[in-house]
Amino acid sequence: MVWDPRVWSLLVEALWETLYMVGVSLALSALFGIPLGVLLVITGPRHIRPNAALHNILSVIINAGRSIPFIILLVAIVPFTRLLVGTSIGTTGAMVPLTVGAIPFVARVVESAILEVEWGVIEAAQAMGATTWQIIVKVLIPEAMSGLVLGLTITAVSLVSYSAMAGAVGGGGLGDLAVRYGYQRFRGDIMLATVLVLVILVQGIQSLGDWLARRLSHR
């Protein structure tokens, strides 16, 4: 039964695993994805550092990264995962493919947020003698902050759903719990409870993201 304390502890453990996987891979994918997205924008035609070759190479790599289905990425990069964290299984083993899969996603999300920054404001900064670096950290990122937060919120929600597939490598988490108990052992109650927790989790992430984005927006 759902109210069985053992079910509760399963749910709590799974929720913790999901939060851990999503949190760490979100942070890491932001760490790599944001600079990538910024680079993608500024090297674009008619932006502050146009560089067609670099821009096109980045764009192709990002598209390639986004076109690989996550479940394939998960197994395809097993050697890389092992090299990086010493194991390719478990929660830690699942975090590497989650991060790798999310980086190109974050890059695109960051790109679209930064492209929203009014060109006139960038030009004003140039007219005041700002360097490229100053424009990035004082203009592009702060001006796009609200959009960046919304983009990272979308990423976090996607990561929650991707993390369900992490069960394939014994990653644990809510999705894995739903598959193993709810589906494979015909425990409809656990399935339902897990889905309920996922719904609440996603709602929570989205509300937090929206609230933060609103607070950061002074438009």
Place this chain on the structure above:
Amino acid sequence: MAETMIRLSNVTKIYGHGDGQVVALRDVSLEVKKGEIFGIIGLSGAGKSTLIRCINRLEVPQRGTIEIGGRDITKLNGRELREARRGIGMIFQHFNLLSSRTVFGNVAFPLEVAGVDRAELRKRVKELVDLVGLSDKLYAYPSQLSGGQKQRVGIARALANRPGVLLCDEATSALDPETTKSILNLLRDVNRRLELTIVLITHEMNVIKEICDTVAVIENGQIVENGPVVEVFANPRTSTARRFIKGVLHTEIPEEIRQRKLIVHREGCVGKTVRISFIGQSAGEPVISSLIRRFDVDVNIIYANLDLIKETPFGSLIVEIVGPDDNVEGSLQYLADQGLKIEVLNGVGPTGLESAG
């Protein structure tokens, strides 16, 4: 004669390649004196925006040189250009403030960019915000300000690094007439107090008339007329200039005045309808009354118009002068001697016959 602050020589800017090529500026040369307010007027698409943006190299011209304070800005490398730009403030039609920063943060921006230390920065920002009259809005975000207030922030920001030159790219075009006036007054004020050279572009002749010393009219990427504002207003040489002026000065004589019949009641006298145009100091002199006393003529003012170009009175007066032939001639000579522009519109001889003037 004041020294030259900005000198553009044979500047040509072309957009696009091959068949899609558009020549935005064609061999433009002009000179801006230190401390003056130089206005560039043109219709949209005339090239005025490209021209002002070439001055701080936001646009790079294909040919020509642009000297600011004797330094050719087209030949600077990246670092030198950034340094030079700190000496050239710029304000924009849409203000271009950072929406993520308060008034304080926006004005602080150019100081941060220039590496000014915290204490000095705070002091300077307060000074500047005070100068533009926004001390009570120091921690407001741009979205909480009106258009005029935003432009004041823009001006404070542009002046932060004590530039010698201020570029105004359609700075008042997004503002209502009342706000435009207050922003123009502020610009005139900083021009005087800081000995700042201002270059502005606009499509409103009103802006030129209010604050500019010199005007250049641009059309199809070329400067078609260039000179002191008062002179260009008094004697526009091109139809473009005349069109712009017509909008702000009522130099046209109303039809009913033009059609008016001149009737001479004094026996043996002639009458002449004369247009007297005046610029500057003569507007303040009692020309008409001395005319009446000296020449024993009747003067009937039938139309008068007075306007100010910057602070110079500018206007025209249409009078009927009636009196003995010699006296009327003497009157006209006297008026011409006062430096007034005289134009006889029509005349009536002693027989009462009308003759064209």
